[in-house]
Amino acid sequence: xxxxxxxxxxxxxxxxxxxxxxxxxxxxxxxxxxxxxxxxxxxxxxxxxxxxxxxxxxxxxxxxxxxxxxxxxxxxxxxxxxxxxxxxxxxxxxxxxxxxxxxxxxxxxxxxxxxxxxxxxxxxxxxxxxxxxxxxxxxxxxxxxxxxxxxxxxxxxx
Amino acid sequence: xxxxxxxxxxxxxxxxxxxxxxxxxxxxxxxxxxxxxxxxxxxxxxxxxxxxxxxxxxxxxxxxxxxxxxxxxxxxxxxxxxxxxxxxxxxxxxxxxxxxxxxxxxxxxxxxxxxxxxxxxxxxxxxxxxxxxxxxxxxxxxxxxxxxxxxxxxxxxxxxxxxxxxxxxxxxxxxxxxxxxxxxxxxxxxxxxxxxxxxxxxxxxxxxxxxxxxxxxxxxxxxxxxxxxxxxxxxxxxxxxxxxxxxxxxxxxxxxxxxxxxxxxxxxxxxxxxxxxxxxxxxxxxxxxxxxxxxxxxxxxxxxxxxxxxxxxxxxxxxxxxxxxxxxxxxxxxxxxxxxxxxxxxxxxxxxxxxxxxxxxxxxxxxxxxxxxxxxxxxxxxxxxxxxxxxxxxxxxxxxxxxxxxxxxxxxxxxxxxxxxxxxxxxxxxxxxxxxxxxxxxxxxxxxxxxxxxxxxxxxxxxxxxxxxxxxxxxxxxxxxxxxxxxxxxxxxxxxxxxxxxxxxxxxxxxxxxxxxxxxxxxxxxxxxxxxxxxxxxxxxxxxxxxxxxxxxxxxxxxxxxxxxxxxxxxxxxxxxxxxxxxxxxxxxxxxxxxxxxxxxxxxxxxxxxxxxxxxxxxxxxxxxxxxxxxxxxxxxxxxxxxxxxxxxxxxxxxxxxxxxxxxxxxxxxxxxxxxxxxxxxxxxxxxxxx
Numbered sequence: 118x119x120x121x122x123x124x125x126x127x128x129x130x131x132x133x134x135x136x137x138x139x140x141x142x143x144x145x146x147x148x149x150x151x152x153x154x155x156x157x158x159x160x161x162x163x164x165x166x167x168x169x170x171x172x173x174x175x176x177x178x179x180x181x182x183x184x185x186x187x188x189x190x191x192x193x194x195x196x197x198x199x200x201x202x203x204x205x206x207x208x209x210x211x212x213x214x215x216x217x218x219x220x221x222x223x224x225x226x227x228x229x230x231x232x233x234x235x236x237x238x239x240x241x242x243x244x245x246x247x248x249x250x251x252x253x254x255x256x257x258x259x260x261x262x263x264x265x266x267x268x269x270x271x272x273x274x275x
Numbered sequence: 276x277x278x279x280x281x282x283x284x285x286x287x288x289x290x291x292x293x294x295x296x297x298x299x300x301x302x303x304x305x306x307x308x309x310x311x312x313x314x315x316x317x318x319x320x321x322x323x324x325x326x327x328x329x330x331x332x333x334x335x336x337x338x339x340x341x342x343x344x345x346x347x348x349x350x351x352x353x354x355x356x357x358x359x360x361x362x363x364x365x366x367x368x369x370x371x372x373x374x375x376x377x378x379x380x381x382x383x384x385x386x387x388x389x390x391x392x393x394x395x396x397x398x399x400x401x402x403x404x405x406x407x408x409x410x411x412x413x414x415x416x417x418x419x420x421x422x423x424x425x426x427x428x429x430x431x432x433x434x435x436x437x438x439x440x441x442x443x444x445x446x447x448x449x450x451x452x453x454x455x456x457x458x459x460x461x462x463x464x465x466x467x468x469x470x471x472x473x474x475x476x477x478x479x480x481x482x483x484x485x486x487x488x489x490x491x492x493x494x495x496x497x498x499x500x501x502x503x504x505x506x507x508x509x510x511x512x513x514x515x516x517x518x519x520x521x522x523x524x525x526x527x528x529x530x531x532x533x534x535x536x537x538x539x540x541x542x543x544x545x546x547x548x549x550x551x552x553x554x555x556x557x558x559x560x561x562x563x564x565x566x567x568x569x570x571x572x573x574x575x576x577x578x579x580x581x582x583x584x585x586x587x588x589x590x591x592x593x594x595x596x597x598x599x600x601x602x603x604x605x606x607x608x609x610x611x612x613x614x615x616x617x618x619x620x621x622x623x624x625x626x627x628x629x630x631x632x633x634x635x636x637x638x639x640x641x642x643x644x645x646x647x648x649x650x651x652x653x654x655x656x657x658x659x660x661x662x663x664x665x666x667x668x669x670x671x672x673x674x675x676x677x678x679x680x681x682x683x684x685x686x687x688x689x690x691x692x693x694x695x696x697x698x699x700x701x702x703x704x705x706x707x708x709x710x711x712x713x714x715x716x717x718x719x720x721x722x723x724x725x726x727x728x729x730x731x732x733x734x735x736x737x738x739x740x741x742x743x744x745x746x747x748x749x750x751x752x753x754x755x756x757x758x759x760x761x762x763x764x765x766x767x768x769x770x771x772x773x774x775x776x777x778x779x780x781x782x783x784x785x786x787x788x789x790x791x792x793x794x795x796x797x798x799x800x801x802x803x804x805x806x807x808x809x810x811x812x813x814x815x816x817x818x819x820x821x822x823x824x825x826x827x828x829x830x831x832x833x834x835x836x837x838x839x840x841x842x843x844x845x846x847x848x849x850x851x852x853x854x855x856x857x858x859x860x861x862x863x864x865x866x867x868x869x870x871x872x873x874x875x876x877x878x879x880x881x882x883x884x885x886x887x888x889x890x891x892x893x894x895x896x897x898x899x900x901x902x903x904x905x906x907x908x909x910x911x912x913x914x915x916x917x918x919x920x921x922x923x924x925x926x927x928x929x930x931x932x933x934x935x936x937x938x939x940x941x942x943x944x945x946x947x948x949x950x951x952x953x954x955x956x957x958x959x960x961x962x963x964x965x966x
Binding site (some may be wrong): 170173174175176178179181182185 | 440441442443444445446447454456
């Protein structure tokens with residue numbers, strides 16, 4: 118499997134971050150960055166990462182299943198993540214998630230027919246002090262109100 | 276290692292410094308319960324069941340990962356401990372379906388036992404349980420996620436025990452579950468170790484599920500009848516039907532190790548094509564059913580008339596030592612022939628000859644687990660000798676053994692090998708020579724070699740071993756359950772039991788090729804397999820077998836024989852270790868080969884002595900060198916004892932080139948496995964998947 122020269126350079130650099138014999142620690146960042154380029158965590162991609170880090174494909178599969186931000190199926194161009202964990206829930210996170218479901222016509226980990234938007238109910242993303250939090254791709258939105266969520270979702274155009 | 280003093284539940288005990296508390300307690304008869312801890316596997320510390328109270332420790336400690344130290348005072352059943360275990364069980368049961376009455380594991384379930392012991396009758400959880408439908412991963416493995424308690428035993432046994440790594444755990448929290456290697460299905464050895472090791476009924480067996488309750492079976496410990504490794508398999512028998520094979524009591528040389536054959540491939544005994552009545556060729560030239568008395572009378576008369584040097588006898592690699600011994604005795608005395616042979620699959624004879632004058636150089640199975648170094652030559656052990664491969668893996672895991680492999684293709688040993696050499700089988704010895712320097716640095720070595728090393732090559736290999744200047748032991752690999760026993764019992768032209776000299780006779784191939792052969796008696800073998808022809812078109816052929824094999828189809832009389840699971844006796848494994856077969860089920864129309872030989876002898880008026888398995892075994896023990904020093908109590912109680920074969924040279928040189936291993940895989944072993952429905956269902960591309 119081949120990647121863009123930029124990604125290859127990133128992978129090469131990543132592996133040097135860890136002590137000799139601990140290269141498997143690069144697994145999660147490799148999957149994260151690779152997912153951006155490949156579109157999702159395909160079997161081919163998992164096998165390639167396993168080969169490079171000296172892991173079994175099963176070990177990579179275990180990690181991919183564990184982390185909600187790693188997707189085996191492609192998500193939308195805009196991946197909307199709404200936190201409903203304790204802090205966000207107490208500040209209206211669950212209501213925001215319902216609102217997003219309704220507005221987008223999508224459920225958990227579902228993608229719109231045109232592939233533009235996808236929705237996910239996520240666990241804590243470390244933004245408890247600004248709850249409720251919503252994340253679109255890598256952009257954070259803090260202390261989101263219902264109106265703000267509408268604006269965010271309406272802004273998701275090509 | 277230094278001993279330390281530890282007090283467990285008020286009892287002072289001594290233990291090796293640094294050994295695990297859970298093991299120390301067990302060795303002293305105190306059970307610390309655990310789901311995830313498993314002897315021989317890596318530590319997981321996932322279940323919290325083994326919590327114990329340790330004085331001066333601020334909180335309860337996990338006994339499975341706690342090394343003992345001097346002066347440690349431990350309480351394993353104190354009030355806080357019991358309370359913690361109850362809580363742990365309450366959590367484990369929070370999503371566990373309480374479907375014990377229909378669960379295969381009910382009655383043998385560790386979670387059930389612990390719930391019973393600690394009396395966790397109530398739960399504070401009122402949430403709806405998360406249900407996930409059961410999944411079928413292969414013909415033999417089913418997975419029920421809600422029952423799973425995520426102890427990782429299956430993951431570890433697959434990874435470490437089998438070297439396959441087909442199972443993992445994915446997802447999180449209440450969604451966490453075991454995942455198979457290929458999305459929705461398993462591609463693996465299909466050994467079923469994961470099912471046996473599961474402490475609950477989460478992984479269930481395709482062949483056993485919903486068949487019976489564990490307490491309604493009889494459990495018969497016998498020896499697997501497929502390959503030559505000699506694993507003990509405990510048959511679960513109900514209503515004269517074998518419904519399960521496992522070895523959970525860890526009896527036998529294999530502990531609880533079994534491959535797909537030992538665990539599942541007993542179903543050939545109930546195959547619809549199994550012969551139930553003798554068949555006699557009628558005047559129209561067709562085989563028709565006949566009574567035992569008619570068939571035996573006919574054969575006895577013919578044998579009497581045709582006895583002499585033109586009589587050929589082909590014995591079996593699956594029948595017992597007693598049957599093999601009696602067969603050659605009958606042939607050499609009553610039938611007056613020396614043409615007796617069997618399908619030879621490994622050159623044990625030359626090995627024994629090459630080692631003459633030396634002692635203790637034939638390795639026992641346990642040597643593969645304890646030796647500092649192991650060399651595998653020209654064999655794919657994981658496919659052909661799964662237990663031997665398992666022992667080597669365990670040796671590497673537990674003792675960091677140095678493993679070397681000289682094979683034509685990739686083998687599973689590569690993953691653990693210090694050096695692997697890829698070389699054509701014919702050049703194996705050159706490959707071994709490349710390792711000379713490395714091997715000479717080892718302190719001891721076991722060499723395991725396949726059929727590519729035969730004749731002079733065995734002598735060269737032994738000479739190589741001798742030249743290393745370290746203690747070297749050898750295993751000459753053979754294919755089938757009693758291949759070694761067939762050799763030891765003298766089913767060989769020119770060699771009597773115990774490798775004593777006998778008058779020369781035809782080899783198996785010579786019997787097939789000799790057009791002057793008057794009669795051929797085939798006991799439990801299929802020499803005409805693969806389109807081979809019998810040159811003597813007029814020869815009177817008698818075949819004893821379970822099925823109408825290619826050879827049986829050529830026979831004039833076919834006598835239905837019992838399988839190894841239907842008789843008593845002994846078999847000898849690839850390392851020369853003798854073990855006892857125990858009858859699991861009764862046959863309906865078939866008879867044991869021993870009984871058939873006895874009845875034929877009686878029909879001919881020949882006195883073979885008392886024909887029963889125990890009596891013949893005593894005769895063997897009294898007369899066959901190598902078998903005369905076996906510790907009887909060990910064998911009688913189901914143990915394995917290694918024979919010490921004749922030590923003074925073998926007085927016959929066998930025609931070379933007649934030894935050929937069938938190169939079986941995990942899913943085949945000759946004609947028997949063709950009749951195992953379950954093996955044919957799980958048949959995969961042999962050897963392509965896991966190395």
